Amino acid sequence: YSDSQYVVKGITQWIHGWMKRDWRNNTIKNKDLWVKLHGLLLPGLEWIWVKGHSGVKGNEMADQLAFKAARKKP
Numbered sequence: 001y002s003d004s005q006y007v008v009k010g011i012t013q014w015i016h017g018w019m020k021r022d023w024r025n026n027t028i029k030n031k032d033l034w035v036k037l038h039g040l041l042l043p044g045l046e047w048i049w050v051k052g053h054s055g056v057k058g059n060e061m062a063d064q065l066a067f068k069a070a071r072k073k074p
Helices: 005-020 032-041 059-070
Strands: none
Touching: 005 032
8 A cells, every 4th residue: 555656656657667667767756666666566466556745554654654754864
C-alpha cells in the first residue's frame, strides 16, 4: 500500500519502459532506488494506491514513522 501514485505507477508501469530504454530518460529521479526496489520485487506482489490520511492502518503507521525519522537530527 502506498499513498504515492508516483511510486505505484513507477514500479508497476513506468519502470518497464525505463529499463527497456536502458534508463535513458533524464527525468528519472533516484534511479538507484528504482533499481534496488525492482530487485526486491516478488512474483505476485500487488501494489495498491490508497489516499493519504484516509485511515488505512499500515499507511498511517508508515506516515508516522517517516515523520518521526524526518524530525531526527543527523
